[in-house]
Amino acid sequence: MVTAEVAERPGASPEEAFEAVIAAEQRIEPRDWMPDAYRATLVRQIAQHAHSEIIGMQPEGNWLTRAPSLRRKAILLAKAQDEAGHGLYLYAAAETLGVDRAELTEKLISGRQKYSSIFNYPTLTFADVGVIGWLVDGAAICNQVPLCRCSYGPYARAMVRICKEESFHQRQGYELLMTLMRGTEAQRRMVQDAVDRWWWPSLMMFGPSDAASPNTARSMGWRIKRHTNDELRQRFVDMTVPQAEHLGVTLPDPGMSWNEERGSWDFGEPDWSELTRVIQGQGPCNAQRVERRRAAHEDGGWVREAATAYAEKRRAEAGASTGTDAGTAGTGTGAATKTDAGTETEQENGK
């Protein structure tokens, strides 16, 4: 809703109204006028974020059938389901910008839209589940908390709920690692090995260095982003070092040292050529992740068809007056529907 004083002034152009809302730290809503480039930036960012939530279920999903206890399995299952939910909120937020979820999914499985580079690494041991919670969800929190104040209303509101769940994910990962560290020597080695493999890819989650990130300034001007990639990476490192000490693991960066003057940790440069390779599709698991997503999407075709047919039937039966509850039918049909239900059902849920 455009409510800034300037925006309400008679004769203000749509551009002036938009700028005034941004300057007043208010929210742009779906029906408000917005520049095409602002819309396109948001669609790209929210779609990429949604894809990351959905693809992100795979590395940990790999351990669902092999979790070491019923308790660990229940926790991991709950976490994977949370990620599916995050994907749904975000696809719904993207749809408020005039794109269709089916179209976004098609772009993902045909390689035209990206997801976070981190999910292209394999999960070799159960310690990876803990390290993903601690480092990957921890990095996601650093990235996402400022997005709760994003200028686009539906995205900001989705992020509030997502961040609450991410903080549960981070703590469950840390608790899992603490348990392993109290275990046998082999378990401690397993944790250290997982930390060694995930540390640098986690730092790369914040994207390239500021010097190589030309779009950051524009996104910050629009108050979509609030901090640069390097600022967020520094915040993550400063948060993580004491946690690593408490855990009793070594971060694989021998050059790391406390900088008294800055009041922050100095740390090494990630291998940016690795990030480029992974983004270009040459990471260890890129092909497998996309192929699996494609197969799941195709397997879910009958669910989308059934949900659409059912919603149409309900609409026809109920007529115009009672047509609002069709969406609830789509949410009660289990996990397959959560990730693969048709666009029509999701539009209902997204309202």
Ligand SMILES: [Fe+2]
């Ligand atoms: Fe998530």
Ligand SMILES: [Fe+2]
């Ligand atoms: Fe998460």
